[in-house]
Amino acid sequence: MGSQSARTLSLNEQAVQQQKKPEPKPSLALWIGGIAFTVVIAAIGYALSKVPGFDRVGPLACAIVIAVIYRQFFGYPEKIRVGIQFSSKRFLRFAIILYGLKLNIDIVLHQGLGLIARDVGVIAFAILFTVWLGKLLKAESSLIMLLGVGTGVCGAAAIAAVSPIIKAKDEDTAIGVGIIALVGTIFSITYTILRPFIPLSAIDYGIWSGISLHEIAHVALAGAPAGPDGLAIALLAKLGRVLLLVPLCFILMYWVKKKSSGSAGDTKIEFPWFLIGFILMSLFGSYVLGKSIPVSTAFMDGIANATTFILTSAMVGLGLNVSLRDLRTKALRPLIAMLITSVILSIVSFFIA
Numbered sequence: 094m095g096s097q098s099a100r101t102l103s104l105n106e107q108a109v110q111q112q113k114k115p116e117p118k119p120s121l122a123l124w125i126g127g128i129a130f131t132v133v134i135a136a137i138g139y140a141l142s143k144v145p146g147f148d149r150v151g152p153l154a155c156a157i158v159i160a161v162i163y164r165q166f167f168g169y170p171e172k173i174r175v176g177i178q179f180s181s182k183r184f185l186r187f188a189i190i191l192y193g194l195k196l197n198i199d200i201v202l203h204q205g206l207g208l209i210a211r212d213v214g215v216i217a218f219a220i221l222f223t224v225w226l227g228k229l230l231k232a233e234s235s236l237i238m239l240l241g242v243g244t245g246v247c248g249a250a251a252i253a254a255v256s257p258i259i260k261a262k263d264e265d266t267a268i269g270v271g272i273i274a275l276v277g278t279i280f281s282i283t284y285t286i287l288r289p290f291i292p293l294s295a296i297d298y299g300i301w302s303g304i305s306l307h308e309i310a311h312v313a314l315a316g317a318p319a320g321p322d323g324l325a326i327a328l329l330a331k332l333g334r335v336l337l338l339v340p341l342c343f344i345l346m347y348w349v350k351k352k353s354s355g356s357a358g359d360t361k362i363e364f365p366w367f368l369i370g371f372i373l374m375s376l377f378g379s380y381v382l383g384k385s386i387p388v389s390t391a392f393m394d395g396i397a398n399a400t401t402f403i404l405t406s407a408m409v410g411l412g413l414n415v416s417l418r419d420l421r422t423k424a425l426r427p428l429i430a431m432l433i434t435s436v437i438l439s440i441v442s443f444f445i446a
Contacts, residue, residue, distance in 0.1 A: 127176015128406075131184075134159055135406040149282060151310055152405045153249050154274030157267055160412025169413055181263060181410025185253050186367035188404035192250050193374030194382070194396055195309065196335050205329045208300065211445060212333040215304050215438065216341065219245030223434045232426035235261040239269035240431045242345075244438070247335045248273045248308035249404070254338060258345050258365055267411035268424050276428075276435055277307035284315035293446065295323035301446035303330025305439050336375075342368055 138156025141147050147155055170177065201209070220241035227237030238259055243252045249270045256266045284302055293301060299322070302315040309331055316327030342365055382388055 123173050124176045124179065127170075127173035127178070128180050129176070130170060130173055131177055131180040131406045131409040134163070134409040135402060138405055138409075139402060149278045149314075151274055151278070151308070152401060153408050154271055156405045157271050157274075157408050157412035157415075160409045161267075161415045164413050164415065177410045177413060181407050184403050185407035186370075188400055188407060189250060189254050189367050190370035190374055191396065191400040191403065192335075193371040194378040194393075194400075196332055196375040196378070198336065198375050198379040200329065200379075201332050201336050205333050208304070208330045209333040209336070211300075211304050211442075212330065212337055214445075215442060216245035216334060216337055218441070219434055219438055222437070223430055226430035226433055227427060230426040230430055232430055233265065233423055235259055236265040236269055236423070236427045237430060239265060240272060240427055241434070242341070243269055243273040244307055244431055244434055245334070246338050246341065247331070248277060248311070249408075250335075251338055251341075253404070253407070254342055254365070254368065254371075255345060258342055259349055263411045263414040267408065267415050268427075270408060270411070272424065272428055272431060273307050276431060277311040280435060280439065281306055281311040281315040285318050288315075288318045291443075293443075295319040296326050297446045299323035299325070299327035300330050301439075301443055303327035304334070304446070305435075305442040306331070307435075309335070339368055339372060 135152070135156050138159050139152045141155040141159070142152040220238070223241030223244060224234075224237055227234065227241075239252045239255060239261055242255045243249065245251075252266060252269045252273065255261075256269075261269075281302075284306070288298060291298070296319075298319045299316050302312050302319075302323075303326065306312045306315055309328070312327050312331040313324070316324040319327065346365070383393075
């Protein structure tokens with residue numbers, strides 16, 4: 094009996110030692126291989142987005158679709174997971190920081206204060222109404238929140254920024270970006286078709302586009318038929334929504350922490366340091382770059398393209414986590430909620446433009 098107990102104790106000790114034994118660190122080659130994999134898929138998605146028809150969807154959605162298809166046919170490339178995860182997490186945050194260069198705070202504050210007031214209403218409506226509809230439809234709560242934020246603020250970039258704060262799954266983030274790209278593209282094309290038939294001046298049409306459409310690219314596409322002045326005011330209205338991403342993230346941090354404080358789960362929320370980088374880059378781009386440091390338009394276009402490519406690489410890692418089997422049951426209800434919200438938002442914003 095004593096020897097059996099001793100043997101059991103010895104086996105337990107061995108099990109504990111095995112559990113304490115650290116997992117072997119992945120090799121540098123596998124880490125680089127994972128990053129290279131995401132970059133290659135991103136490059137294919139970027140090239141595909143230049144093809145007529147696919148250019149309406151954009152590189153982010155193209156890369157996600159390619160990654161999803163790869164996962165269904167070949168499975169997740171487990172050997173290089175560490176590099177893929179690095180891309181999906183680190184590249185994502187770095188792209189958000191660079192995204193700050195697109196925001197000229199000086200122009201928004203001096204010329205767009207009236208637009209910001211409308212932008213606040215648009216964001217509040219989009220989030221609250223989408224979440225309410227999501228509850229009625231019994232949709233996935235985190236995905237609904239991502240879609241509400243993406244609809245109200247600035248599409249994929251907003252979803253990427255909010256995702257770690259609300260602790261959304263990578264799969265939900267990827268699905269949210271895909272839905273935003275699809276719906277936003279449909280709406281922006283619809284706006285351009287309706288432009289000759291609606292009783293709005295170029296400026297009012299630009300405001301309507303800027304306060305209601307999803308991505309900056311969608312606003313640029315829809316605002317172009319209104320001419321230079323209409324496009325400029327459309328982008329200004331959109332940039333006001335981008336500016337509001339920062340306070341929104343801190344509001345969501347407070348909301349998540351308060352919501353989880355009453356539960357037994359982990360209440361620790363990682364501070365989104367990349368938002369500080371976003372603010373600093375916005376200040377740098379607004380008051381230093383182009384003034385104290387002269388730069389060309391080509392240079393700024395290059396930075397914008399690099400930001401898009403980095404964000405596209407990050408989307409590959411997220412897309413690899415999507416299962417089409419789950420997508421059929423998971424995405425339909427959030428898509429319906431977002432479509433209804435977007436239609437009502439377009440109608441309401443038309444009358445306040």
